[in-house]
Amino acid sequence: MKTRLLYQEDSYLREFNATVLELSGNEVVLDQTAFHDGTGGVQADTGVLYYGGESYAATAVHKGGEVVHVLDRSPSFKPGEAVRGVVDWDKRYRKMRLHTAAHILSAVLYRRHNALITGGDITPEYARDDFNVEGDMATVKRIFEEAVAEANEIARRGIEVKVYWLPREEALKIPGVVKLAEKMPPEVPRLRIVEIPGVDIQADGGPHVRNTSEIGTIKILKVENRGRGKKRIYYTVE
Template sequence: MRTKLLYQEDSYLKESEATVLEISGNEVVLDKTVFHDGAGGVAADSGYIVYGGERYSATASHKGGEVVHVLDRAPSFKPGDVVVGVVDWDKRYRKMRLHTAAHILSAVLYNRHGALITGGDITHEYARDDFNVEGDMATVRRIFEEAVAEVNEIAARGIEVKVYWLPREEALKIPGVVKLAERMPPDIPTLRIVEIPGVDIQADGGPHVRNTKEIGTVKILKVENRGKGKKRLYYTVE
């Protein structure tokens, strides 16, 4: 990948200058970006690209191993030009809050029930996760309600969220560093680690808040039975 992912170093960057590397129609590749491309189940960022007096609506995407910025029209700028990428911060920040909450939730369910995530995604409005917990729906709802109550108690402690990189072999020796039932981290030599000390540690490439207090309060929206090994929880933050 040619694009430096600025949000992996600082998720609070709202905009950045970048040099245009490639253009194909209305799809633009930059040398660096504040836009998250939607990898890892977190919805891709939207925002706009500014060049001179022109502003283009933009949504990030992952295509052919590259982060691609899909514009609302073909741009007037060309490779080598310098543009400014600006992320829709309100949507991004809600996704950050939900993403960090999701890590705490997965840790609580893993520690309490040995549950792994079998699917899920995060938008700026809500998150949904599937867990391989079993039981009748009354039992499953109770499990989720107890887990969310613990998530809220943990979030209220105001724990600093740490982000750092480790060699892949070293990272994969950490118990519970992967909580996805059917997917391993990408096959790269160094993994980005997101740690909530005393609570959770996971290999993860997406944006997060700096402190668990920023999450607010997690609220259950809906619980569904999606079949064996897939009990689905919809939740949001307030």
């Protein structure tokens, strides 16, 4: 990847300066960005790119192994020129709160029921996760309710969220570092680790809050049976 992922270094970075590396129509690749590109089940960031007196609405996408900024129109700038990016912070911060909440919830379900995530999506409004838990819907609802209650208790403790990098082989030796049922981390020499001490540790490339107290209260919206090994929970944070 040509682009330096600034959000992996500081998830709270709202504005940044960058140099245009590639331009094709309204698609732009920068040398660095604070826009998350939607990988890992977290909805991609939106925002604005500024050049001179012009502004362009931008949405990040992952395309061809790169972070591509898709603009609302073809820009007047060219490769080699400097732009300023601003992330839509309100949406980003909601996703950060939900993302960290998702890690706590998955850790609780993994410890209680050995449950793995079989699918998921995080938007600014809500998150949904599928888990390979079994049982009738009354049992599944109880499992999720108990897990969310424990996750809320953990969030209220105000635990610092740690982010660091480990060699891939070393990281994959950590029990539970991957909680996705059918997906391994990318084949890269170092993995980014997100750890909530005493609660969870996962290989993860997305933005998170610094402290679990920022999550607020996790609230279940609904629970669905999506088939064998796929019980879905929708939730938000307040």
